[in-house]
Amino acid sequence: MIAIVDYGVGNLFSLKSSFAAVGSFAVVSSDPKVLKNADKLVLPGVGAFRDAADKLKRTGLFGLVKEEAEKGKPLLGICLGMQMLFEKSFEDGEYEGLSLLSGKVRSIGEVIPKELKIPQIGWNGLRFVKESPLFYGIPEGSYVYFVHSYSAMNSTDVIAETEYGAFLTAAAGRANVYGCQFHPEKSGETGLKILKNFAEEIR
Amino acid sequence: MITKRIIPCLDVKNGRVVKGINFKGLRDVADPAALAEYYSGAGADELVFYDITASAEGRALFTEVLTRTAERVFIPLTVGGGINSTDDFDRVLKCGADKVSVNSGAIKDPSLIKTAALRYGSQCVVLSVDIKRVDHTFRVFAKGGRVDTGIEAIGWIREGVKNGAGEIVVNSMDTDGVKQGFDTELLQQVCDAVRVPVIASGGAGKAEDFIDLFKKVPDVDAGLAASVFHFGEVKIGDLKKRMQMEGIPARI
Numbered sequence: 001m002i003a004i005v006d007y008g009v010g011n012l013f014s015l016k017s018s019f020a021a022v023g024s025f026a027v028v029s030s031d032p033k034v035l036k037n038a039d040k041l042v043l044p045g046v047g048a049f050r051d052a053a054d055k056l057k058r059t060g061l062f063g064l065v066k067e068e069a070e071k072g073k074p075l076l077g078i079c080l081g082m083q084m085l086f087e088k089s090f091e092d093g094e095y096e097g098l099s100l101l102s103g104k105v106r107s108i109g110e111v112i113p114k115e116l117k118i119p120q121i122g123w124n125g126l127r128f129v130k131e132s133p134l135f136y137g138i139p140e141g142s143y144v145y146f147v148h149s150y151s152a153m154n155s156t157d158v159i160a161e162t163e164y165g166a167f168l169t170a171a172a173g174r175a176n177v178y179g180c181q182f183h184p185e186k187s188g189e190t191g192l193k194i195l196k197n198f199a200e201e202i203r
Numbered sequence: 204m205i206t207k208r209i210i211p212c213l214d215v216k217n218g219r220v221v222k223g224i225n226f227k228g229l230r231d232v233a234d235p236a237a238l239a240e241y242y243s244g245a246g247a248d249e250l251v252f253y254d255i256t257a258s259a260e261g262r263a264l265f266t267e268v269l270t271r272t273a274e275r276v277f278i279p280l281t282v283g284g285g286i287n288s289t290d291d292f293d294r295v296l297k298c299g300a301d302k303v304s305v306n307s308g309a310i311k312d313p314s315l316i317k318t319a320a321l322r323y324g325s326q327c328v329v330l331s332v333d334i335k336r337v338d339h340t341f342r343v344f345a346k347g348g349r350v351d352t353g354i355e356a357i358g359w360i361r362e363g364v365k366n367g368a369g370e371i372v373v374n375s376m377d378t379d380g381v382k383q384g385f386d387t388e389l390l391q392q393v394c395d396a397v398r399v400p401v402i403a404s405g406g407a408g409k410a411e412d413f414i415d416l417f418k419k420v421p422d423v424d425a426g427l428a429a430s431v432f433h434f435g436e437v438k439i440g441d442l443k444k445r446m447q448m449e450g451i452p453a454r455i
Contacts, residue, residue: 013298
């Protein structure tokens with residue numbers, strides 16, 4: 001069973017529905033017992049890094065997610081949930097992440113040309129950097145849906161990038177820990193396939 | 204490269220699509236969920252559901268339809284119509300909406316944008332504006348375009364973005380319904396004024412109108428239309444192929 005970590009952030013209905021659409025049952029829960037018993041965890045998130053990290057800490061789930069992932073449980077972070085997997089974020093200050101993946105989260109404004117809009121909102125293509133089970137059966141260049149102003153930088157765990165005036169981290173992964181900057185639950189067939197891969201291919 | 208988005212808009216009244224027509228393989232043309240699924244399969248990049256219901260019963264039907272859609276359509280879904288408070292945001296977000304579009308609600312209560320942006324994030328707040336030329340200025344109209352508010356449109360949009368609106372839908376009343384193309388003059392001015400995504404609405408009559416839009420105003424991020432898609436005058440798949448041929452990035 002997959003458990004979607006509910007810490008009061010984001011639209012979890014679509015995420016749960018998209019797992020159901022690929023034949024995987026997912027529960028939405030904030031109960032530590034349920035999360036510990038789950039085979040896999042999904043960490044969602046939208047909004048500001050500090051608020052989300054605070055909420056995750058307040059609910060006591062920050063430590064739980066980190067521990068479970070360190071014990072080897074497959075974990076998928078999505079959007080802001082992905083950004084929290086890294087060491088630090090510099091969104092309006094400097095905040096600690098879960099340090100499950102290498103790299104730091106910084107404004108995309110530091111690397112993209114001035115004339116491009118921030119946030120990046122819309123469908124952009126994937127360029128694979130490393131082979132990953134998350135992308136089994138997905139052709140290079142497939143489009144996924146992004147909404148973000150920040151992105152992981154200087155990471156050795158990047159598995160896919162996207163081009164928005166510069167190459168930005170689109171997905172990262174190491175061992176059992178994965179993250180997508182885009183929203184797979186809003187990325188049509190490609191997104192569903194990625195969620196199916198997480199559900200079926202990653203142990 | 205980020206693609207230009209094509210967005211069909213569905214007007215929903217009492218849980219049914221207004222102005223729906225027959226598509227091959229679509230059993231119930233007036234069911235918003237079925238039509239949404241059809242458009243998603245046809246290559247739509249995003250969908251807008253616009254609730255034009257006035258009654259409480261209609262509102263309940265709308266949220267039911269929204270839930271059913273979000274269970275089976277996995278592209279971004281924006282909801283507009285009758286959004287006057289953060290309670291309204293809550294109601295539609297819980298049913299699977301990704302973004303919420305405010306129009307008259309923001310004119311009645313300009314603090315709504317700020318409050319909603321702080322609570323749900325700017326990515327969730329879309330400011331939709333009905334604009335018409337009056338005495339050589341762009342004016343904001345309220346209540347579905349029936350009331351001239353006297354507010355100057357470009358300034359209103361700038362203010363909305365400052366308060367946290369993450370995207371702007373520009374609906375030109377001068378070109379809407381005429382089917383002679385988008386209002387590129389107005390859209391250029393909006394794009395020059397703000398750095399958030401701008402969605403063009405009003406005026407699409409054929410595929411060329413979208414090509415023209417993205418060529419004349421390259422800063423526009425998306426084209427939105429209703430009847431040209433509903434009546435099959437523009438097929439999204441064909442439109443995207445045309446866009447690619449013309450060098451406009453499109454998701455196929």
